[in-house]
Amino acid sequence: MSSTNVNDRNVLQLGAIGVLVAGLAFLPGASRTNCGMTPEVASGLFYPTQDRPEEDTNLTRVDNWPGEAREEIIHVRGQVLDEACRPIENATVELWQADAHGRYQHERHHLSVPLDSNFQGWARAVTDAQGRYGFKTVKPAPYPVDEESAEFRSPHIHFRVTHPEHYELITEMYFAEQPLNETDSVLQQLPAEEREQITVRPSADENTRGPVYSFDLTLAALKRDLVSPELLDRYVGTYQLEARGKIRTLETQTLQISRDGNRLYVNTASLSRRMELRPLSESRFDTGGLGGDEIQFHPDEGAKGTLTLDLGEDRTLRGQKVSEPSGVTGGL
Template identity: 35%
Template sequence: MTLKSKSWWRRRLLKLSALGATGMLFTRALSDEKLARLALTPDQTEGPFYPNNNQLDTDMDLTRVQGRQESAKGQVIEVNGRVTDQFGEPVSKAIIDVWQANSLGKYHHERDSRRVQIDENFQGWGTLFTDDAGEYYFKTIKPGAYPADGKWVRPPHIHFKVAKRGYRELTTQMYFSGEELNRKDLLLLELSEQEQKQLIVDFIRDQQTAILSGRFDIVLSKLSDT
């Protein structure tokens, strides 16, 4: 890990301890909270590995890289879900950036300099769009866990950034149920139990294809002046 990313995690740790930390509720602004019917998806940090490389292939299949014959290593998973606003209305044509580590917990990113193998057949990040019903889908591999700082190990997770004009931009992370590391993750522990449930997804294995499928619904805050 580079000095730069190390210092990012250190700053994060300092901030957490300054907050008094674990179990603390994450507060967020919601001007029209009284009207809200659905709980907004909780925000989480973008982290140090937001993609900064240009790549030709940015589609919804992260298990294949255009021009390469082999598939990414790891357990293939499919993630789908619906993006709505706090009133349950679908948000169509929202842009969703997804990015994640490979199956060994390594980001294809200059800030991740740990000596862990890069998987050149893994796309690393992609850009998705919701359809008219607010639905999205992508195919990828289950990311590996990776060390953050000291004894802190990040559980497998996928980063999401969801944007559409007229809605508050959301940056968050999706987790996998049943992972022991979820219980000790300092970023998950910033959230209430209910908020954690919103980000932790159950995956079901298809008996024929062995692909794991999970649904991650996302609730954005529609801005009141639109």
């Protein structure tokens, strides 16, 4: 990947950040001149697929439910920055996670543990002029990879950050005190330095109930002229994948490549939404939240063009374009 690769309710617009992010005026990023890119982590299967009536930054209460989410209340705060450590205003920060039982509010998460009906599960914030965001939530519990597996995911929180002038970032935040970090199959795929970047430690704030975790997020600037509109149009379409090597998750699937202005996106049947591809050259793209390494387009091969999806460790998939797009959307 390229990185190696106040009232607690209704706080969507963080311009009046209030007590939710009190104490953030002197975050570490404020005095730096070079911010390393936040490591990307695949989004997983549990990004919300259905419209949520509530998306405010307090995940511990749900409208029309009398109670509060169970277990340890925590606060997650930070800044969204560019590569020169300048704050990014009006970035959208999405957060989703398991509850204190290890259960996601998602139709694909089939665990026998009860779902906490007082936990919101997903939230959205918009950064203020200093790039600040903040959420009130609970510490998520570990959960098994599936109900028959002895492998557990360490507690973590998912983030997706978007902004018109920057590339999408999908990542996860981990907790330093968790023993399962040493065996988590997703976290351990990253180099030690990148694991440290997305692992946080608690601090205290006398104005809040529960520990505070600071998590800054760095976005890469959009490169509008790296790939011509004509080439982007040639890449758009549906590709049938053929497996090469020992690959289970994407074998026999199709990839849908779409365009929106200067941006290219990928989607598959197993994803709940499209994900942005970040250009590395005219034909090579970082797959980011898809979880692979790169997509290489070959627009002149075959009848309609092909692509190669490189998943690392000698695992590649070849894709043959099987249909052309019905059209592309306009600019940003």
